[in-house]
Each structure stands twice: as C-alpha cells, then as structure tokens.
Amino acid sequence: MNRALWTSLIGIGAAQLLKLTPRMGEPQAWAWPDLTATGGMPSSHAAGVVSLASYLGLKHGFRSDSFAVASLLGLIVMYDAMGIRHHAGLIATEVNGLEETVANLTKDHPQHQHERSDKLLEERLGHMPIEVLCGALLGAAVGWISYATEPSASRRGAWTNLIRKWSFSLP
Numbered sequence: 001m002n003r004a005l006w007t008s009l010i011g012i013g014a015a016q017l018l019k020l021t022p023r024m025g026e027p028q029a030w031a032w033p034d035l036t037a038t039g040g041m042p043s044s045h046a047a048g049v050v051s052l053a054s055y056l057g058l059k060h061g062f063r064s065d066s067f068a069v070a071s072l073l074g075l076i077v078m079y080d081a082m083g084i085r086h087h088a089g090l091i092a093t094e095v096n097g098l099e100e101t102v103a104n105l106t107k108d109h110p111q112h113q114h115e116r117s118d119k120l121l122e123e124r125l126g127h128m129p130i131e132v133l134c135g136a137l138l139g140a141a142v143g144w145i146s147y148a149t150e151p152s153a154s155r156r157g158a159w160t161n162l163i164r165k166w167s168f169s170l171p
Contacts (some may be wrong), residue, residue: 054143
C-alpha cells in the first residue's frame with residue numbers, strides 16, 4: 001500500500017465531504033452532486049497536494065527531493081485553482097448571462113428569434129484564495145495525522161519528529 005497516495009486521496013475525500021456541510025441548514029440538506037463538484041469550500045485540490053507534501057516532508061524530511069517535487073506540484077495546482085480555473089468560471093458566468101441578453105434583444109424581432117439552449121456552462125470551477133487556504137490547512141492536518149498514525153512514526157514519537165524535522169539547518 002502506498003501511504004503517500006492514500007494520504008492524498010483521503011485529503012481530497014475529506015475536502016469533498018466538507019463541501020456538503022454549508023447546505024445542512026437548508027431544506028435540501030444533502031446536495032450529493034457537491035461530492036464530485038469542482039470549486040467551493042474547501043479546495044480539494046489544495047487538500048490533496050498539501051496532504052501529500054506534508055506527509056512526505058514529515059516522513060523523508062523537508063529537505064528531501066520528494067518533498068520538493070510534491071511542494072512544487074502543490075504550488076502549481078493551487079495557483080491554477082485560484083487563477084486560471086477561477087477566471088474560467090467567471091467567464092462561464094458571463095457567457096451564461098448572454099443567453100438572457102440575446103433572448104431579450106431578439107424577442108421584438110421574430111425573424112431573428114433566438115433559440116434558447118438548455119445546457120449552461122459550469123460556473124463553479126475554481127477557488128477563492130480563502131477556499132485554497134482552508135483546503136491547504138485541512139491537507140496539512142491530514143498529512144500529519146497520516147504520518148502520526150503510521151506504526152513506525154508512533155514508536156518514535158510523532159511530536160518529537162515533527163519538531164526535529166521543522167528545525168532547518170543551514171548548509
């Protein structure tokens with residue numbers, strides 16, 4: 001079993017499950033499509049990559065190549081989630097709004113009658129910075145829990161190892 005992979009998948013799954021909680025006070029308590037939806041609070045992308053990076057950093061050291069690769073991957077994924085994917089969602093919102101505008105413009109001109117589309121573009125694609133931050137914090141917690149519950153880590157004392165690995169030494 002690849003514990004690093006499972007740690008990342010658990011981070012993603014935990015974030016997706018937490019996306020259900022804001023709707024619990026509403027009449028439709030469980031919005032099951034949110035389990036597979038992109039965007040929203042917290043970012044499952046951030047939770048997945050940060051849980052992987054934190055687990056690898058704790059297990060192999062924060063100066064290891066595996067931590068460096070996972071961290072760089074995480075930065076790229078989180079930047080993409082806040083930047084490109086977020087802006088694509090904003091563009092989708094504008095395009096979906098054009099449907100109504102075009103329909104209103106053509107209603108007085110039967111020869112140019114607009115045929116409405118039943119399918120709208122997905123608008124919830126990216127993340128706000130706070131959603132990425134919350135996902136990253138969740139991921140760090142999942143990564144640490146995975147490391148702390150690993151049999152070899154519990155024998156050595158996870159808190160001691162955490163402090164030892166966070167004390168960087170200059171070359």
